[in-house]
Amino acid sequence: MANRLADATSPYLQQHRDNPVDWWEWSEEAFKEARERDVPVLISVGYAACHWCHVMAHESFEDEAVAAQLNADFVAIKVDREERPDVDAVYMTATQAMTGQGGWPMTVFATPGGDPFYCGTYFPKQNFTRLLASVTKAWREEREGVLKQGAAVVQAVGGAQVVGGPTAAISAELLAAAATGLAKEHDPAYGGFGGAPKFPPHMDLLFLLRHHERTGSAEALELVRHTGEQMARGGIYDQLAGGFARYAVDAHWTVPHFEKMLYDNALLLRVYTQLWRLTGDVLARRVADETAEFLLRDLRTPAGGLASALDADTDGVEGLTYAWTPAQLTEVLGDEDGAWAADLFRVTPGGTFEHGKSVLVLGRDIDAADPELIGRWQDLRARLLTARAERPQPARDDKVVASWNGLAITALAEHGVLTGSASSRDAAIGLAGVLAERHLVDGRLRRVSRDGKVGEPVGVLEDYGCVAEAFLAVHQITADPRWLRAAGGLLDVALAHFGTGSGGFYDTADDAEKLLTRPADPTDNATPSGLASICAALVSYAALTGETAYREAADAALTTVGPLIEGHPRFAGYSAMVAEAVLTGPYEIAVATTDLTDPLVLEAFREAPGGSVIVAGTPDLPGVPLLADRPLIDDRATAYVCRGFVCDRPVTTPQELIARLQR
Numbered sequence: 001m002a003n004r005l006a007d008a009t010s011p012y013l014q015q016h017r018d019n020p021v022d023w024w025e026w027s028e029e030a031f032k033e034a035r036e037r038d039v040p041v042l043i044s045v046g047y048a049a050c051h052w053c054h055v056m057a058h059e060s061f062e063d064e065a066v067a068a069q070l071n072a073d074f075v076a077i078k079v080d081r082e083e084r085p086d087v088d089a090v091y092m093t094a095t096q097a098m099t100g101q102g103g104w105p106m107t108v109f110a111t112p113g114g115d116p117f118y119c120g121t122y123f124p125k126q127n128f129t130r131l132l133a134s135v136t137k138a139w140r141e142e143r144e145g146v147l148k149q150g151a152a153v154v155q156a157v158g159g160a161q162v163v164g165g166p167t168a169a170i171s172a173e174l175l176a177a178a179a180t181g182l183a184k185e186h187d188p189a190y191g192g193f194g195g196a197p198k199f200p201p202h203m204d205l206l207f208l209l210r211h212h213e214r215t216g217s218a219e220a221l222e223l224v225r226h227t228g229e230q231m232a233r234g235g236i237y238d239q240l241a242g243g244f245a246r247y248a249v250d251a252h253w254t255v256p257h258f259e260k261m262l263y264d265n266a267l268l269l270r271v272y273t274q275l276w277r278l279t280g281d282v283l284a285r286r287v288a289d290e291t292a293e294f295l296l297r298d299l300r301t302p303a304g305g306l307a308s309a310l311d312a313d314t315d316g317v318e319g320l321t322y323a324w325t326p327a328q329l330t331e332v333l334g335d336e337d338g339a340w341a342a343d344l345f346r347v348t349p350g351g352t353f354e355h356g357k358s359v360l361v362l363g364r365d366i367d368a369a370d371p372e373l374i375g376r377w378q379d380l381r382a383r384l385l386t387a388r389a390e391r392p393q394p395a396r397d398d399k400v401v402a403s404w405n406g407l408a409i410t411a412l413a414e415h416g417v418l419t420g421s422a423s424s425r426d427a428a429i430g431l432a433g434v435l436a437e438r439h440l441v442d443g444r445l446r447r448v449s450r451d452g453k454v455g456e457p458v459g460v461l462e463d464y465g466c467v468a469e470a471f472l473a474v475h476q477i478t479a480d481p482r483w484l485r486a487a488g489g490l491l492d493v494a495l496a497h498f499g500t501g502s503g504g505f506y507d508t509a510d511d512a513e514k515l516l517t518r519p520a521d522p523t524d525n526a527t528p529s530g531l532a533s534i535c536a537a538l539v540s541y542a543a544l545t546g547e548t549a550y551r552e553a554a555d556a557a558l559t560t561v562g563p564l565i566e567g568h569p570r571f572a573g574y575s576a577m578v579a580e581a582v583l584t585g586p587y588e589i590a591v592a593t594t595d596l597t598d599p600l601v602l603e604a605f606r607e608a609p610g611g612s613v614i615v616a617g618t619p620d621l622p623g624v625p626l627l628a629d630r631p632l633i634d635d636r637a638t639a640y641v642c643r644g645f646v647c648d649r650p651v652t653t654p655q656e657l658i659a660r661l662q663r
Contacts, residue, residue, distance in 0.1 A: 009448060009455040010080035011308075011397045012048040016057065020067035023078045026087055034075040034112035040139050040146075041114070042070060045079040045088055045106040048397035049246075049259035049309035051318060052122045053105040058316070059125040066129055073136040074109075081106075082308060082401060083448050083457050086508045089519040095119035097156040109135050114516060115150035154516055167503070168562025170555070170579045172215075178569035178576050179211050179220050185570065190252040191227030193570055197257075199247040200231060202267035203524050203573030209274050210580035210610040221278070228275055231268075232287045235352070235359035238322070239345065240385040242290030243298065244268050246312075254352055255359055258319050258394070259312035262299055263527045265291055266407035273415045277606060282367045285419070292415050292424050295408055298396075300427075303452035304434040305400030306408050314394045321391050323357035324384075332387040333380060341380050399450045402439045402459055403527065405431055406466030413473040417605045425477060432474045435467055436486055443489060461507045464494045465533025472540045472613075479615050481623025487541055494534050495553060503556035505531045522561045528574035531557055536578045543588045543613040545625050546645055558582065581611025585643035587661070591616035592630040593637035600637040603654040607661045 004024055005017040016023055024030035026043075034041045044061075046053035060066045070076050081088035081104060088106070094116040096102045102121065107128075109118040123131060138146050168174060182204055185193040192198045205224045212220040231237060234253025236245050243265050245256030272288035275281060299306040314320035324347050330338030341347070344366070347358040366377050409428045416425030438454055439446050445459030445467060459467075468490040475483035497509040500520060507519040507530045522531045535554040542551035558579055565572045565579060589604050593616055601616040608614055615626045632638050636652045641660045651657050 005078060009399065009450045009453065010048075010083045011395075011399055011450070012046060012050075012053075012080040012082070013078055015048060015054075016061060016078055019057070019061045020064050020071075021061050021076050022067075022071045023076050026077055026079050026084060030075055030077050031112055031114060037075065039074055039112070040117075040135060041110045041112060042074045042076045043079060043087075043091060043106075043108040043110055043116075044076065045081050045091060045108070046104045047080055047082050047309075048395070048399075049261070049311045050104050051257065051259070051312040052103075054313055054316065056105050056107075056122050056128075060123075060128050063125065066125065066132075069129060069132050073132065073139075075112075082397075083399065083455065085447075085460055085462070086512070086515060086519055089507065089521060090515045090517060091116060091119070093519075094153050094156070094516075095121070098153060111147065111150050115147075115154050116516075117146050117150035117153060119153075165560070166563050167559040168566060170558050170562060170565075170582055172583060174562060174566045175211060175576060175579055175583065176215075177566045178572075179208060179217065181567075181569045182208065183219060183223060186223055186227075187251065191223075191230035192251075192253070196251040197247050197249050198236075198251060198253060199526075200236070200244055200264055200268055201227065201570065201573070202264065202271050203528060203577065204570060205271045205573075206267070206274070206610075207569070207573045207576040207580065209271070209278065210577055210584075213278070213609045214580055214584050224271070224275055225279065225281065225284075228272060228284060228287075232272075232283055233362040235361045237287070238294070239360040239362055240381050240388060241294060241298070242287075243294035244291070254361055257312055258322060260294075260298075260310040261526070262295070262306055262308050262401070262404045263407055265295055265299075266404065266411045267527075269295070269408075269411040270414055273411070273418055274610060277418055283365075286367060288415060289419070289421070292412060292421065295412070296423060296427050301398050301400060301451075303400075303449075304438070305431065305449065306405050307396050307398040308401055308404060309397040311394040311396070314392045319353055319357070319359065321388065321394055323351075323353045323359055325351070325357050329384070332384055337376075337380055340376075341384070344377070344380075399448050399455075400434070400439075402435060402445055402447050402463040403466035403533070405435055406463070406468075406470035406533075407527070409435075409470035410466075410473040413470075413477050417477045428470075429474055429478060432470060432483065435470070439467070440486075444493060445490065458509065458512055460509075460512075461494065461498050461505055461530025462527060462533050464490045464498070465530055465535075465537050466528070468494075468537035469533060469540065472537060472544065475544070476614055479617035479621055479624055479627070481621075484541075484544060484623065487537060488545070491534070491537060491541055491550060498530075498534070502560070504560040505534060505557060522564060522575070523568075523571040524574050529561075529572075531561060532572070532574035532578060535575065536581075539578060539581055539586065539611070540613050543586050544615070554578070555582065578611070584609050584611055587612035588626060588642040588645065588647075589614045590626045590630045590640040590642075591637060592619040592627060592632055592640070594618055594632075595637065598637040599654050600639055600652070600657060603657050604639055607658050609661065 005013045091108045092102045098119045107120045108116045110116045208220040236248045236253045236256045246259045269291045272284045276284040326342045329341045345360040346363045352358040412424040412428040445463045446454045447457040448455040468487040471483040471487040498505045538550045538554035561575045565576045621627045638650045639657045641648045
């Protein structure tokens with residue numbers, strides 16, 4: 001037995017390095033081994049923070065008898081879905097086609113050619129061993145039927161990847177229909193859309209915020225405010241340390257699945273920052289600040305970059321770090337403060353979670369309380385967090401994923417410039433440097449790095465889109481032409497290697513590894529679709545440079561998801577958000593100034609509608625097209641407000657600028 005995962009860059013694969021299973025990484029060599037041995041392949045897909053992945057590992061993959069059965073009759077391949085989203089997408093489509101549902105761990109049996117013929121998710125040990133025996137028997141005695149089944153699944157997978165389907169032009173009516181569709185699914189009691197389990201609908205909320213700005217819709221803004229408040233007071237939000245869990249198992253956000261993902265917190269940082277910008281809501285501002293602090297405190301890695309996730313489990317137990325009993329509160333805080341905290345955080349004798357423990361929720365509005373009460377609350381939080389730090393802590397998946405770091409850079413740049421947070425601004429610039437210096441190899445993106453070492457998996461479309469969008473965000477807060485050039489290079493690669501030829505985009509490059517089919521999924525999942533993220537960057541880049549070909553590419557791609565935005569907006573929130581920017585213009589705002597602290601600069605960022613591009617700097621700054629031919633008026637900071645490259649008369653006061661943008 002020779003487990004081959006010891007040198008893997010993926011922490012998830014590293015978790016399995018000591019299994020008695022003879023694991024292979026995804027590679028042609030693994031399939032060659034299966035062909036030479038004439039055995040089927042087991043493809044096991046998961047990720048480091050996945051609770052049920054851990055359960056199946058403990059039950060089956062760490063068991064000597066199960067491992068012996070696997071090693072004798074299969075070639076076993078372990079895949080980190082976050083490192084290889086292309087592999088995950090293909091086999092998830094197969095799993096959904098075969099079972100009607102999907103999830104992780106994903107368990108796929110395939111031919112030595114990679115054709116899946118039986119798929120599932122988590123299997124308890126007894127079921128799994130029976131399944132291994134059944135698959136082995138079928139492979140040996142009913143080979144023709146197995147191969148026929150595999151061919152049928154491959155055909156179904158290919159049919160699910162529709163390229164060149166129906167289109168719909170982006171219009172005000174289409175986006176109004178999307179907003180109406182979301183409103184119909186809104187939970188009026190607890191916020192969010194649909195029932196349990198509830199995932200933070202960050203991309204839909206970003207769309208609704210922009211829809212409100214363009215149309216003045218009070219309903220759209222209230223959907224965001226209500227959902228944002230309910231999540232922030234729920235157990236899905238870490239009431240002591242900040243940061244959001246992946247989802248809540250209930251409809252009222254009380255009990256989370258405790259993993260904390262970088263991408264969720266990056267997108268939610270944008271939501272709460274923008275909600276505060278538009279409303280001045282003190283809860284939104286606090287949550288934005290705490291989420292930014294969580295990202296930089298708990299996910300920053302020694303080698304640079306932000307880690308992917310904190311685990312759902314601690315020492316194999318869900319919620320061990322986070323849940324409390326009334327007695328534990330009293331032990332830390334004393335009788336009086338313990339009772340007050342139990343009431344505030346809804347910690348009950350019976351518990352809201354498991355084994356009599358409760359997840360902390362914020363039972364009443366504390367942000368608007370008097371200063372003395374707020375001070376007491378902050379003191380209790382600090383004491384509880386200190387005590388919690390002495391408990392066992394969840395493991396951290398410390399691989400750096402390009403696209404997710406891109407999402408975080410954009411969020412931190414927005415938070416930094418809007419709130420004046422130097423730590424967020426500096427972090428955005430520093431993280432962009434990590435991606436540019438480590439993940440860009442010969443002009444192409446690599447998806448992951450770990451401990452300062454870049455991995456082999458190549459970037460997929462979402463990497464190019466999210467990183468390009470991030471570079472453009474950093475360009476806007478620095479006026480450094482380096483980031484504009486870098487973003488343009490990524491977009492040129494995307495246009496050259498990912499286009500479908502009919503306006504849309506594939507998720508993998510034309511020169512990437514060939515899989516069963518070439519994924520082209522326009523729907524948002526846990527993160528923005530590759531198509532949506534690349535469109536966001538294309539629209540901003542065109543507005544910043546005046547190069548209309550990039551805007552035309554975005555417009556064409558958005559029409560391919562128009563029917564999805566209109567009919568299924570919950571799965572196209574990021575595309576709808578970009579579409580709102582397209583209808584708004586977007587605004588192109590140049591602030592010519594020799595003083596970046598001038599109030600005109602801050603007002604430009606705070607008042608410009610979402611999706612606008614804004615650059616402040618000295619007139620005619622080399623390499624910055626938006627500042628070309630933008631002189632100072634009367635030696636004062638001067639703002640130029642344009643839409644579609646047509647500009648209004650320049651203004652020199654914040655009041656005039658606000659009037660221009662609100663017109």
